[in-house]
Every structure is written in structure tokens, then in C-alpha cells.
Amino acid sequence: MNTNTNTNAIAAARQAHSTRCRQRVLTALEQAAHSGDEITVSAIARRARVDRSFLYRHRDLHAAVLVKAAEPATASTGGPSxxxxxxxxxxxxxxxxxxxxxxxxxxxxxxxxxxxxxxxxxxxxxxPPDDIDRLQRRVTELEQHTAEQRRQLAERDDELDATRATNRELMTRLNRPHPDGA
Known part of the structure; x- marks a missing residue:
């Protein structure tokens, strides 16, 4: 029976400790909500001087922390929060x-x-001078004009070569003896 008495005493002490811890958590939660402090599991456990696992083991306390955390903070300034x-x-x-x-x-x-x-x-x-853009445009125009002149010159050279070939052929025909002896 002596062991039964010790067991009961230990269980009662443990229950009393759990009740004190529970009360500290509830008090810390109310104080944090009233003062507008951060409400998280870690912050409340730290404020109540209990381990976070205590809050996780007591689902009602854990749920109370989550509910308070979701509520808008009540600021003492009276303004919107x-x-x-x-x-x-x-x-x-x-x-x-x-x-x-x-x-x-x-x-x-x-x-x-x-x-x-x-x-x-x-x-x-x-x-460079401020009119560099105007000068660059003029250079571009002149380059385009030169390219066009070269193209025209190449066409004329081709025409001249064709004309010379035709002249040579005609001269060759004229210089050939005619079969009728004239």
C-alpha cells in the first residue's frame, strides 16, 4: 500500500503541475492578445515558460492559440488593427x-x-560636330548614288561589249570574199 500512496502522490503532483502550466499558458495567451504581441505557439510557450510540446499535447490549448492568432489584434490605441x-x-x-x-x-x-x-x-x-547625323545621312545618300552609278556603268559596259561584238561580226562578214567574185 505504500507504493500505492507514493503513486497517488506523484500523480497528484503531476496533475497540479499540469494545471499550473495550463493556467500560465492561458494567462500568457490573454496577455499577448491584450497587449497586441505576437501570438504563435513558440511565443506563447516562451511567455508561459513551458515547452512547445506541452501545447501540442494539450490540443485544446493549441487550438486556443491558433484561434487567438487568427483574430485581429486589439491595439490599445483604439484605432483599426x-x-x-x-x-x-x-x-x-x-x-x-x-x-x-x-x-x-x-x-x-x-x-x-x-x-x-x-x-x-x-x-x-x-x-564630333552636332550636325554629325546630317553628315552621316549625306554619306549614306552618296554611297547609294555611287552604287547606282556603278550599276548603270556596268549595264552600259555590257551594252558596249555587245555592240562591239556585233560590229566585229559585221566587219568579219564584210571582209570575207563573196562567192560571186565581186
């Missing part, structure tokens, strides 16, 4: 916006650098 998922979404959107703005900023800096470089080049006097 945002839920944790909403804040996480806002944070992700802010990160995306920062990335986009950073990329745009890099592009704008590059364009500004190029523009300032061109301006400094022009002001230094080392750059």
Missing part, C-alpha cells in the same frame, strides 16, 4: 515594390550617367 496574415501580405508587397523601385532607380541612374557623359563630351570640344 490589422491581422497577422494581412501584415505579412503587406510586407511581401512592400518588398516587391522595393525591388521594382530599386531596379527602376538603377535604370534611371544609368540613363542619367549616359546623358551627363554625352553632355560633358560635347562641352569638352572633343566630340
Amino acid at each position: 490589422a491581422s497577422r496574415p494581412s501584415l505579412i501580405a503587406d510586407l511581401a508587397n512592400a518588398h516587391d515594390r522595393i525591388t521594382r523601385l530599386s531596379h527602376e532607380n538603377t535604370q534611371l541612374r544609368q540613363r542619367l550617367s549616359e546623358h551627363l557623359g554625352e553632355q560633358a563630351w560635347r562641352e569638352s570640344g572633343l566630340c
Whole structure:
């Protein structure tokens, strides 16, 4: 019977400890909800000074933590408050916006650098004249004109060669003796 008494005493002590831990978890959960602190299994376990496994073993406590975490936080400022998922979404959107703005900023800096470089080049006097585009267009026009003239010259050369061949043939016929003796 002595062992039975010890077993009962140990079970009662364990039950009392579990009740105290349960009460600390509930108190920590209410305090976190009231103060607007983070409500997660880890945060509540840390605040209640219990192991996370305690919350997982007591499904009702685990469910209470999840329910409180899903509720919008009650801020002491009296203004509207945002839920944790909403804040996480806002944070992700802010990160995306920062990335986009950073990329745009890099592009704008590059364009500004190029523009300032061109301006400094022009002001230094080392750059080609401002009418370089007009001159380049004129060079292109002249190159096209030259190509057309060369094509026409090649056609005339071909015609001249054909005419010369015809003349040679005619001259050869004229210089041949005629069979009638004339």
C-alpha cells in the first residue's frame, strides 16, 4: 500500500503541475492578445515558460492559440488593427515594390550617367560636330548614288561589249570574199 500512496502522490503532483502550466499558458495567451504581441505557439510557450510540446499535447490549448492568432489584434490605441496574415501580405508587397523601385532607380541612374557623359563630351570640344547625323545621312545618300552609278556603268559596259561584238561580226562578214567574185 505504500507504493500505492507514493503513486497517488506523484500523480497528484503531476496533475497540479499540469494545471499550473495550463493556467500560465492561458494567462500568457490573454496577455499577448491584450497587449497586441505576437501570438504563435513558440511565443506563447516562451511567455508561459513551458515547452512547445506541452501545447501540442494539450490540443485544446493549441487550438486556443491558433484561434487567438487568427483574430485581429486589439491595439490599445483604439484605432483599426490589422491581422497577422494581412501584415505579412503587406510586407511581401512592400518588398516587391522595393525591388521594382530599386531596379527602376538603377535604370534611371544609368540613363542619367549616359546623358551627363554625352553632355560633358560635347562641352569638352572633343566630340564630333552636332550636325554629325546630317553628315552621316549625306554619306549614306552618296554611297547609294555611287552604287547606282556603278550599276548603270556596268549595264552600259555590257551594252558596249555587245555592240562591239556585233560590229566585229559585221566587219568579219564584210571582209570575207563573196562567192560571186565581186
